[in-house]
Amino acid sequence: MGLKYRTEYRTDRKVTWCPGCGDFGVLDALCDAFSRTGLDPAQTVLVTGNGCSSMIGFFVKTYAMHGLHGRALPMAWGVKLANPSLKVIVAGGDGDAFAVGAGHLVHIARRNPDLTYLIMDNGCYGLTRGQPSPTARRQIMAGENGVGQPINPVALLITAGATFVAQGYSEDPKSLRLLIQEALNHRGFAVVNILSSCPTFNRQDEASLNRPEFLYIETTSHPVHDRLEALRLAMTEEDRPRVGVFYRKKRGVPDERPKGAGSEDRRDDLTRLGEMMDELRP
């Protein structure tokens, strides 16, 4: 059964983020989306990686796994494979998604399991005191030192095969909540890359994010089912970040277990096991 108020989804654990951290906005929007979608905490699993943003699982009253840095996606898919009736949400930072976990991200995207993935993208590793991550905008300046140019998360996800790709902003909780709700309602791999801030360590990107104007994607004119158009939009260089749904497509999800989801030790199928042993008779 879902809970009525978003505050009911919060545990009473003390939130440990720095004041002004973008992750607060994501936590609020997520709980709000949970209550509006009516998610039953017992039937919901929030799987995270490791890092500042991955602490979010401690603050939400669902089942949760605080996983390993970069491994949240396969762990979450494992949960879903074992029990397809669960709602499985993955959350973590940009280091999780695009650095140590980049391999998993690409392959989970092309497989399209029914997972919702929230990336809290603040361009840095906050927990280890602010080293640039693969999405650090400031890398444009550091490019000549071999750091390279930043990843374009939306373009990467569209090409890899994600079937719902959106971008949100942590300081715009209402539109973020709506995007999360849309992602939760999508069947398949749905990703919201959330531009977020780390006021403690990433002042450069923080400044660029703090400008109030965003470019909102026109839902009426953007052909959201057209992959090439979505990619074009994602690759178009603009002075302000775009927010909204870039791409949405229906595509099959991997086979789910036909039966026995989350079951007890089952010793049924004895007949089938007997037949398998018959096949091994010389």
Add this chain to the structure above:
Amino acid sequence: MSMLNFMKASMKRGDPVIRIAGEGGQGVVTVGELLDKAVAQIGLHVLTESTFTPEIKGGDVMFQLTASPVPIPSQGDRLDILVALNDRGYRANKGNLVPGSVLIYDHEDTRPEGLDGVILYSIPMSDISRSLGSPLLKNMVALGAVAQLFSIPMNGLQEQIRKRFSKKDPFVLRTNLGAFEAGFTYAGEQIQKQDLYYLITPGEKRDDLLLMNGNEAIGLGALIAGCRFYAYYPITPATTIGDWLTSRLPEVGGAIIQAEDPIESASLAIGVSYAGTKAMIGTSGPGLDLMQECIGYAGMAEIPIVIVDVQRVGPGNGIATQCEQSDLLAAAFGSHGDLPKIVLAATDVRDCLDLTIEAFNLAEHYQVPVILLSDASLSRRRQTIPRPRLPEIRIIPRTRYDPAPSSYARYQVTRDGISPMSLPGQSGGEYIATSLEHAETCSLGDGPQGHTIMTDKRFRKLDALEEDFLPLEREGPARAEVGIISWGATQGAVREAVQRFRQIGADVAALYPKLLWPLPVKALETFAASVNKVVVVEANKQGQLAGMIRACTRLEPHRIQTYNGVPITAWDIFGKEGLL
């Protein structure tokens, strides 16, 4: 080798060791597997060994069959009959021929020389094969000759050939059967039998034997244990576990994923097990290294998983198809931090099945990662094992949380360290699994003191393991001069060596542990106290088990080690200078 020659007494022998050798593409393994099935079908025990170099085509290949009315401990160090499908097969194996043994070859490609006392039968395999329209039928001609010369039931072999080729073009079946029959007839008419080998017919016919290789046994054991998820990244020699499970897991409601790397496979398994389904992953050495972070996570977050490591020659890419017992240290100590985990090692194909079931029982009961070690030789070894009696097999489930009015503490500090586990879907049992050090309620920040309490709790789970786990087998007199300790497939060779020692009246005992970590210290020390000299036998350079024993007990074992890529033989032990 004089001792061996001596033991090759000139009497009839009903349990021949037959080796077929040639190169990749000649169908060596195909005929080997027809032969082992036909032999097992009459109720004899069989044990096969096959080796090949890693090339897909054109490398050296050999397949060896041992047959016996009683269970066979190892591939042995005897060779009675060598079937050389070409000169290369002859050259690679002629060193194993001794007076009285048999060489079957084709004069067209092979000219045996300097084989004193070896009985030679030349069969025009190429010629017969070509006359039937294909140069690729030599293996079948050879099989026919073997059947004729050593009284292997012809109808059994014909039945196996029919089964093997029934799904193919009828022409293929016909030519293969034809080649088999031609070889049979030729040997009957043209070869004067001079050797003393034949295949015994067992006194009582057993029809409860199954024939499979070690990796298939691991797959079957997992299914019996209730495992419903397997993930793997292809790696020799572990891949065939996944091959076997691919069609079978879904049939019992399970899922199998070929992952994008070993780390993904381990992460998937952790998620699956967290949600309540028993999960296993399989790999070989390099993959085990990649999984270590996940293994540490599972230990800290207390999520049961079973990891199978089919060892091969390492480090690095090593020799992928050859065997070594060199992953023990990586298995026992590989992950960082203070981590409770269990390491088991399989001795033979039957053990591959039994210990996989036991690995699940231990993982689920103690909520720890369990690593099962097998090796490249067991992965390919086909061996007869008694058919498991499913209803009698003990399956231990994990301790589940029973929703109570009081709030749930996932990592509750209990007397035995085992904390009831809630599964997603269960209302009132919501919790966060985490590998950050945590308090009973999963909260963080209890500081160093909390870490001490929780580390002790996690390790307390294994306090009674040595008593709870299968008793160790000890062989030999209650007091002995020499006591041999070994692990994994090496135990088979030790069993044979001990038999020989006892035949010559030597005072030797042996201990056969299957639990390797935590080390069964009490059993090891009790055993050591009953012998004057402890010797550890293993197939690695460092003496990995010997080193662990030195570190954890007061013992200073002597060592016998090989690391030549092939299984240790009884002769490596029996023939060792200065052992007695």
